[in-house]
Structures are given as structure tokens and as C-alpha cells.
């Protein structure tokens with residue numbers, strides 16, 4: 001199992017670290033455009049191997065795609081992150097060029113690869129890879145919902161005063177401050193609906209805190225977060241690498257599901273060795289459907305800025 005991670009910055013390095021610590025991949029190649037940067041991150045991470053007990057070999061390369069050849073999974077984290085006060089959508093100008101270029105180089109050297117898109121605005125970047133890479137649609141996965149759901153569960157546990165392991169919940173829709181659709185109706189504490197324990201007012205607060213989860217951290221850190229994003233990517237990579245058939249909300253190209261076509265947006269999918277093996281269609285209520293529709297309008301507006 002060979003995994004390439006493009007972008008050895010905060011998210012890329014964190015993702016490589018979590019993949020290595022979970023010890024399921026034989027090799028992780030970190031690639032960055034900044035001279036020596038990926039080599040340095042890889043060496044630093046390899047020096048944690050004896051301490052953390054992993055055998056995954058991490059190597060770093062400066063823009064040399066020949067070293068990524070025959071990767072089973074490639075993760076794209078290259079591009080600029082947002083600064084406090086910015087939306088993810090504002091990153092499109094710079095990141096679209098980077099993502100297009102990087103995905104075409106990856107596919108040239110690993111024509112059978114599965115690509116996980118992380119760079120923002122993620123739903124639009126996943127759409128761009130669909131339109132330009134030539135890969136089958138099950139092989140292009142946008143990571144957003146796995147992270148947003150982890151943040152949702154964190155906020156739910158906080159509101160419940162419960163450990164996070166007691167809580168289950170999912171966020172679908174676009175990966176943006178306004179587009180996320182946290183499914184509060186379906187969230188549970190040990191299979192009991194959380195709405196039994198949390199007032200409507202507190203639940204609205206949980207929803208809002210979840211939606212601005214990234215922006216809150218960007219304000220605190222001065223740049224966007226990396227631990228939870230890296231962990232979320234590593235969970236998707238592991239589900240594919242180990243053929244786990246696990247369900248995650250991911251940005252997926254819809255073709256009629258949820259009444260939408262020609263759009264990448266967050267919906268639950270089953271991940272296994274073939275990438276997206278199934279799109280799970282939930283029965284949404286009218287409010288959730290309306291929220292999803294509004295979310296899709298936002299994603300389409302950003303997609304329209306692409307020069308395809």
C-alpha cells in the first residue's frame with residue numbers, strides 16, 4: 001500500500017503522521033514544491049518511528065512525481081490555507097491552478113490511483129479533479145464531512161456533558177461555514193436521539209459552533225487547523241487501504257442522488273478498496289432538504305468561478 005500526500009504543510013504532514021502511526025501502509029511519499037521541505041518533514045517523522053512503533057516508510061521529495069509512481073491512494077493538500085476572516089471560497093483563485101496541476105501530475109504517474117482532495121474550497125476542488133483528471137467517479141473523494149462530523153460530535157459531547165465515544169452524528173452538505181448540514185435529528189447518544197437531552201436552543205448553538213468550527217480555529221491559530229483534518233484524512237485512507245466498507249460523509253459527484261446532478265457535495269458513502277463503493281441516500285425531512293438545496297446553490301456558485 002503506497003500513499004502519496006502532496007503538500008507537506010500543516011495538514012499534509014499531520015495526515016502522513018497519522019497514517020504512519022496507524023501502521024497500515026508500507027510507504028508514504030510526501031511531496032512539496034518548496035525545496036527540501038518535504039524531505040525535512042519526512043526525516044523528522046521517520047525519527048519518531050522507533051518511538052511511536054511504526055514501520056511505514058516515509059520519504060520526502062521536492063516536486064519529483066516519478067517518486068509517487070504507482071501510488072494506490074493520493075491525497076492533495078497543496079495550496080494556501082485561509083487566514084482569519086477569510087472564507088474557504090476566497091482561496092479558489094490560487095488553489096484551482098495548483099490542484100489541477102497536481103492532480104494531472106499524479107494521474108500521469110499513477111493512472112489507477114484513488115485521489116482524496118483536501119485543498120479548499122474542497123467541494124469545488126473535487127469537482128475540478130472530476131472534470132480534468134479522467135479518473136472514474138468512484139476514485140475521486142473530497143474530504144470535508146469526516147472532519148465536520150468529528151467537530152459536530154465534539155460539540156454534541158460538550159453540550160451533553162458526555163464522553164465523545166457516547167456520541168454519534170453526521171454532517172452532510174457543502175464544506176463551508178454556511179453550507180454544512182449537521183443532522184441533529186439523527187444524532188444519538190448510545191442510540192437515544194440527542195434531542196431527548198439537549199434543548200432546541202442549545203442544539204441550535206451546537207449547529208452554529210459546528211458550522212464555524214474551522215473559522216473558530218483559524219481565528220485562534222492564525223491559520224487553518226491541521227490535527228483533526230489530518231486525522232480525518234487518515235481515517236478515509238485507512239478505510240480504503242484496509243477495505244473497511246466504512247461509512248463517512250464525503251464530497252462525492254452526484255448523479256441524481258439527493259435530487260442533484262453534476263455537483264460534488266457531502267453525502268454519506270461507503271469507502272472500500274474501490275474508493276466510493278456506494279452512495280447512501282438518507283430520507284431527509286423538508287427542512288434538511290431545503291438546507292441541502294441551499295448548500296448546493298452555494299457550491300455551484302463557487303464551481304461557476306472555475307475556468308474549465
Ligand SMILES: NC(=O)c1ccc[n+]([C@@H]2O[C@H](COP(=O)([O-])OP(=O)(O)OC[C@H]3O[C@@H](n4cnc5c(N)ncnc54)[C@H](O)[C@@H]3O)[C@@H](O)[C@H]2O)c1
Nearest residue numbers: 007009010011032033078079080081118119120122143229
Ligand atoms: N478539506 C478540509 O477539511 C480541510 C481542512 C483543513 C485545511 N484544508 C485545506 O488544505 C490546504 C492546506 O492547508 P495547510 O494548513 O496544510 O497549508 P500549508 O500552507 O501549511 O501547506 C500547504 C503546502 O502546499 C505546498 N504547495 C503549494 N503549492 C504546491 C504545489 N503546486 N505542489 C506541491 N506543493 C505545493 C506549500 O509549499 C505548503 O507546504 C488548504 O487549502 C486548506 O484550506 C482543508
